[in-house]
Amino acid sequence: MKFCIKSESGGRMRIHAVQKRMTYEQADILEYTLQKFGGVASVKVYDRTCDAVIYYTCSRNRMIEFLRGFSYAGVDVPDTVVANSGRAMNAEYQEQLVGKIMYHYARKWLLPAPLRACYTIASSLKFIAEGIKCLWNRKIEVSVLDATAIGVSIVRGDFDTAGSVMFLLGIGELLEEWTHKKSVGNLARSMSLNIGKVWLANSGTEVLADADTIQQGDRIVIHMGNVIPFDSVVVSGDGMVNQASLTGEAVPVHRKEGDSVYAGTVLEEGELTVRVTTVGRGSRYEKVVAMIEESEKLKSGLEGKAEHLADRLVPWTLGGTALTWLLTRNVTKALSVLMVDFSCALKMAMPISVLYAIHEAGTHDLTVKGGKYLEAVADADTIVFDKTGTLTKAKPTVVDVVPFIDETPDNLLRLAACLEEHFPHSMAKAVINAA
Numbered sequence: 001m002k003f004c005i006k007s008e009s010g011g012r013m014r015i016h017a018v019q020k021r022m023t024y025e026q027a028d029i030l031e032y033t034l035q036k037f038g039g040v041a042s043v044k045v046y047d048r049t050c051d052a053v054i055y056y057t058c059s060r061n062r063m064i065e066f067l068r069g070f071s072y073a074g075v076d077v078p079d080t081v082v083a084n085s086g087r088a089m090n091a092e093y094q095e096q097l098v099g100k101i102m103y104h105y106a107r108k109w110l111l112p113a114p115l116r117a118c119y120t121i122a123s124s125l126k127f128i129a130e131g132i133k134c135l136w137n138r139k140i141e142v143s144v145l146d147a148t149a150i151g152v153s154i155v156r157g158d159f160d161t162a163g164s165v166m167f168l169l170g171i172g173e174l175l176e177e178w179t180h181k182k183s184v185g186n187l188a189r190s191m192s193l194n195i196g197k198v199w200l201a202n203s204g205t206e207v208l209a210d211a212d213t214i215q216q217g218d219r220i221v222i223h224m225g226n227v228i229p230f231d232s233v234v235v236s237g238d239g240m241v242n243q244a245s246l247t248g249e250a251v252p253v254h255r256k257e258g259d260s261v262y263a264g265t266v267l268e269e270g271e272l273t274v275r276v277t278t279v280g281r282g283s284r285y286e287k288v289v290a291m292i293e294e295s296e297k298l299k300s301g302l303e304g305k306a307e308h309l310a311d312r313l314v315p316w317t318l319g320g321t322a323l324t325w326l327l328t329r330n331v332t333k334a335l336s337v338l339m340v341d342f343s344c345a346l347k348m349a350m351p352i353s354v355l356y357a358i359h360e361a362g363t364h365d366l367t368v369k370g371g372k373y374l375e376a377v378a379d380a381d382t383i384v385f386d387k388t389g390t391l392t393k394a395k396p397t398v399v400d401v402v403p404f405i406d407e408t409p410d411n412l413l414r415l416a417a418c419l420e421e422h423f424p425h426s427m428a429k430a431v432i433n434a435a
Contacts, residue, residue: 001017001018001067001070001071001072002017002018003015003016003017003018003067003070004016004018006051011041011055011056011057012053012054012055012056013053013054013056013060013063014051014052014053014054015051015052015054015067016049016050016051017030017050017051017052019050021050022045022047022048022050023047024047024082024085024087024088024091025082026047026072027045027046027047027087028045028077028081028082028085028087029072029075029077029081029082030045030052030070030072031043031044031045031052032075032077032081033070033075033077034052034054037066038058039056039057039058039059039062039063039066040054040055040056040057040058040063041055041056041057042054042055043055047087047091076212086182089181089182090178090182093174093177093178093181096174097171097174097175097178100167100170100171100174101171104163104167107119108160108163113159116159116163117159120154120159120162120163120166121154121159123163123166124150124151124154124162124166127143127146127147127150127166127169128147128150128151130143130146130147131143131144131146131147131148131151132147134147139311140311140314140315140318141311141314142310142311142314144314144318145314145317145318145338146165146169148318148321148338149162149165149335149338150162150165150166152331152335153165153335156331161335179352197209197210197211198211198214198220198229199220199221199222199223199422200214200218200219200220200221201219201220201221201273206221211229214229214230214276214279215276215279216276216277216278216279217275217276218275218276219235219273219274219275219276220232220273220274220276221271221272221273222239222261222267222271222272222273222274223267223271223422223423224239224267224268224269224270224271224423225266225267225268225423225425226266226267227264227265227266228241228261228262228263228264228265228266228267228274229263230263230274230276230277230278230279231260231261231262231263231276231277231278232260232261232274232275232276232277233258233259233260233261233274233275233277234255234256234257234258234259234260234261234272234273234274235257235273235274235275236257236272236273237256237257237270237271237272237273238254238255238256238257238270238271238272239254239255239267239268239269239270239271239272240252240253240254240255240267240268240269240270241253241254241255241261241265241266241267241268242265242266242267242268243262243265252268252269255272260277261274263278317337317338320337321334321335321337321338322334324336324337351371354371354374357371357374358371358374361374395426395430396426396427396430397430397433397434398413398430398431398433398434401413413431413434413435414435416431416435417431417432417434417435420432
């Protein structure tokens with residue numbers, strides 16, 4: 001495939017793919033391949049312009065040779081990479097945002113004033129109804145401010161102001177929804193499984209197979225210490241499964257023939273042969289998204305305070321609006337007080353900040369299930385760590401093989417590796433790597 005270098009500096013290169021159009025799938029494949037390349041620190045692919053910005057640590061010649069040998073067809077990319085990338089969702093919201101802006105100004109410039117006024121009145125009914133509903137429930141919240149600003153503007157015949165307020169509110173809602181979904185999606189992808197190989201049970205033997213080739217109904221063998229890659233049903237074996245990643249319960253549960261096991265859980269003891277019931281996006285990814293959506297209900301105290309503060313500001317804002325009108329007798333100045341209210345910003349900023357904090361923790365291999373747990377960590381004065389792999393690197397190496405029987409060191413090492421190949425423990429990996 002052909003690329004041209006548009007610009008470059010030390011360790012950074014912007015390339016352009018020589019093609020008319022880059023699909024979302026092609027952009028995901030290119031980004032995934034570059035990220036997997038050992039000499040690349042980070043990469044960002046822009047499908048609209050067919051460009052990619054690469055930060056690399058290898059030599060420039062090695063980077064260019066890699067790009068010369070790249071082709072979309074020659075890359076084996078897991079289906080989940082494309083299905084869960086979020087690129088299509090971002091493009092959809094970008095189009096909605098641009099469409100909303102263009103529609104607003106086209107209506108403003110092209111529609112006659114009477115038709116524009118009718119459209120504005122019809123659009124305002126939704127906001128006014130929400131404000132009345134809030135008052136009916138004996139609450140004074142942000143929707144009351146919106147309804148007041150829009151309603152007063154329409155009563156005054158200032159349809160342009162009412163339309164602008166509704167336009168800005170619509171843009172705000174769209175940006176909030178987009179940011180929320182993007183944050184949840186990024187967090188879910190960072191927490192989802194990335195298992196490449198599994199042991200497939202085939203005619204009484206175990207064959208190491210790509211996880212992407214596993215179909216519903218296939219039987220796979222889960223060895224002690226391994227992560228269960230798919231939602232499955234146990235067909236033989238007996239073991240203790242740690243389901244803390246899904247339920248939060250640290251005590252392993254006993255699983256035997258006929259019991260269900262879930263993707264992302266860990267077999268701590270025993271060995272299981274399972275029949276796959278769900279593959280791909282239908283299992284782990286959706287469970288992670290559901291868990292994150294559920295975790296938003298576990299709000300921190302600060303999030304709750306921000307929401308209460310936003311609602312408590314509304315009566316003061318209405319009072320300031322009334323006072324401004326009494327002192328100035330100028331409706332425009334009074335309405336300006338409603339325009340600068342920042343209650344919505346408080347309600348929007350706090351949840352997004354917490355979601356981003358959870359996402360950032362995920363990039364450092366920390367799973368946080370809600371804002372209240374982040375707040376709890378800040379109050380902790382003692383932290384108890386697990387052993388190997390937490391405070392240590394868990395990367396031992398074999399220095400020497402000392403035979404106690406009449407066998408060569410190489411042969412003993414080979415036999416030990418055969419016995420240890422199914423176990424993910426760091427000592428087992430050291431023996432296998434040495435062999």
